[in-house]
Amino acid sequence: xxxxxxxxxxxxxxxxxxxxxxxxxxxxxxxxxxxxxxxxxxxxxxxxxxxxxxxxxxxxxxxxxxxxxxxxxxxxxxxxxxxxxxxxxxxxxxxxxxxxxxxxxxxxxxxxxxxxxxxxxxxxxxxxxxxxxxxxxxxxxxxxxxxxxxxxxxxxxxxxxxxxxxxxxxxxxxxxxxxxxxxxxxxxxxxxxxxxxxxxxxxxxxxxxxxxxxxxxxxxxxxxxxxxxxxxxxxxxxxxxxxxxxxxxxxxxxxxxxxxxxxxxxxxxxxxxxxxxxxxxxxxxxxxxxxxxxxxxxxxxxxxxxx
Amino acid sequence: xxxxxxxxxxxxxxxxxxxxxxxxxxxxxxxxxxxxxxxxxxxxxxxxxxxxxxxxxxxxxxxxxxxxxxxxxxxxxxxxxxxxxxxxxxxxxxxxxxxxxxxxxxxxxxxxxxxxxxxxxxxxxxxxxxxxxxxxxxxxxxxxxxxxxxxxxxxxxxxxxxxxxxxxxxxxxxxxxxxxxxxxxxxxxxxxxxxxxxxx
Numbered sequence: 001x002x003x004x005x006x007x008x009x010x011x012x013x014x015x016x017x018x019x020x021x022x023x024x025x026x027x028x029x030x031x032x033x034x035x036x037x038x039x040x041x042x043x044x045x046x047x048x049x050x051x052x053x054x055x056x057x058x059x060x061x062x063x064x065x066x067x068x069x070x071x072x073x074x075x076x077x078x079x080x081x082x083x084x085x086x087x088x089x090x091x092x093x094x095x096x097x098x099x100x101x102x103x104x105x106x107x108x109x110x111x112x113x114x115x116x117x118x119x120x121x122x123x124x125x126x127x128x129x130x131x132x133x134x135x136x137x138x139x140x141x142x143x144x145x146x147x148x149x150x151x152x153x154x155x156x157x158x159x160x161x162x163x164x165x166x167x168x169x170x171x172x173x174x175x176x177x178x179x180x181x182x183x184x185x186x187x188x189x190x191x192x193x194x195x196x197x198x199x200x201x202x203x204x205x206x207x208x209x210x211x212x213x214x215x216x217x218x219x220x221x222x223x224x225x226x227x228x229x230x231x232x233x234x235x236x237x238x239x240x241x242x243x244x245x246x247x248x249x250x251x252x253x254x255x256x257x258x259x260x261x262x263x264x265x266x267x268x269x270x271x272x273x274x275x276x277x278x279x280x281x282x283x284x285x286x287x288x289x290x291x292x293x294x295x296x297x298x299x300x301x302x303x304x305x306x307x
Numbered sequence: 308x309x310x311x312x313x314x315x316x317x318x319x320x321x322x323x324x325x326x327x328x329x330x331x332x333x334x335x336x337x338x339x340x341x342x343x344x345x346x347x348x349x350x351x352x353x354x355x356x357x358x359x360x361x362x363x364x365x366x367x368x369x370x371x372x373x374x375x376x377x378x379x380x381x382x383x384x385x386x387x388x389x390x391x392x393x394x395x396x397x398x399x400x401x402x403x404x405x406x407x408x409x410x411x412x413x414x415x416x417x418x419x420x421x422x423x424x425x426x427x428x429x430x431x432x433x434x435x436x437x438x439x440x441x442x443x444x445x446x447x448x449x450x451x452x453x454x455x456x457x458x459x460x461x462x463x464x465x466x467x468x469x470x471x472x473x474x475x476x477x478x479x480x481x482x483x484x485x486x487x488x489x490x491x492x493x494x495x496x497x498x499x500x501x502x503x504x505x506x507x
Contacts, residue, residue, distance in 0.1 A: 064344075065344035068343065068344055069343060069344030069345060073478070073479075077477075077478070077479035079343070079344075079345075080343060130477070132345060132348070175479075175481075177478050177479045178478055248478055249478070264420075266421075267421055267422070267423055267474065267475070268417075268421060269413065269416070269417065271413075274345070274347065274348075276344050276345060277344070279347075279405075280408070281408065
């Protein structure tokens, strides 16, 4: 009687027919392909990347929201523009030249850059100057490991980041909304800080173009615009670089642009932020919640004056 | 007599329904999560945009009547103006509620410290007496001339509203410039009539 009992196998445990019928396909594959498939280089995915103690435990913003709500003015000033138009961006081949006050100026290909350091997953908060924020699982490596390649001179005190201009793929650069190429800058100690990374991916995959493929800066304690996208040049200087937003509106955007709820943007308060995907606003934290790691960089600096 | 009365009613019904389309669009968009990553921002800005659109459409009614000699623009002018006020109310509510969550101190600070909020609020406050006197009794009470003088405030509302939009924008002022161009055209034709009337 026993054998007439109800079948205990759940439908979900049964191999789907489509996979079942393909059960011998891998036998037909050349052995080399099978081995290659097991090597990390052959994987389409860039990640997952080493876990990092710098990562937040907050829930990451959905991939859809991270990749559809972007400020990347080269592709248009509407937040939906980058997702709509950035697919044309040419990211291969890609080189980054590092120059200025360095002993060994170099131009590195993307493939070599990715070999400099193991990729880590850094789940960071991102606070936009406009008053919204996200939590993004970046895939990247410390900027310091890239900067060390060129042996900066003792006179170097700042690092300038110059981003790509591709007039044929970027409709926005034909308009004088900002001064192209988009440039940003950091003080050398900010650039060398372990929180500062170059991201090559997010959510375990290569960066989508609208998020700044193939390589972008991420400085989590500063407003989002400091984290330049699609970087092509890094220059060491002895003078504070004048960034694109400083040129556009010097009273509104300072060189430091550290997230600071106590210093308002002239046109709106910075005390609160709306986390994308959430209804209620939350309080903005000094240095975007990274004060323990970075506040000492600014001891003695009047953050109201150097906003 | 009857047919003359029916015609504007059909037109009014159409304008009434059409003016509700933007509200329907945003309501539907929230229901279906179709407004992108930041739906509250999309609704707030969308309602502001439609306040501006309706203000300019209202301001276009008289010039349209003047140049075409059609009378229908004047029969829907009041309704359009009231819809502009309706969207201004919704726009203000989204700000008070979803942006500030009725934190009155923060709202007060915003109004006094942020020029773009100051002019936006001024435009709204100036619309209130216009909306409140948009009826026959008020015209009778005030007298046609005084009523008309009062309602010229809408020109100032238009200027303040477009200024509010311009000062809100971050770097790309191409859209505000379109509104400035249209507003300038609508106000300058009026200035032109005035000059003409004087010289003759």
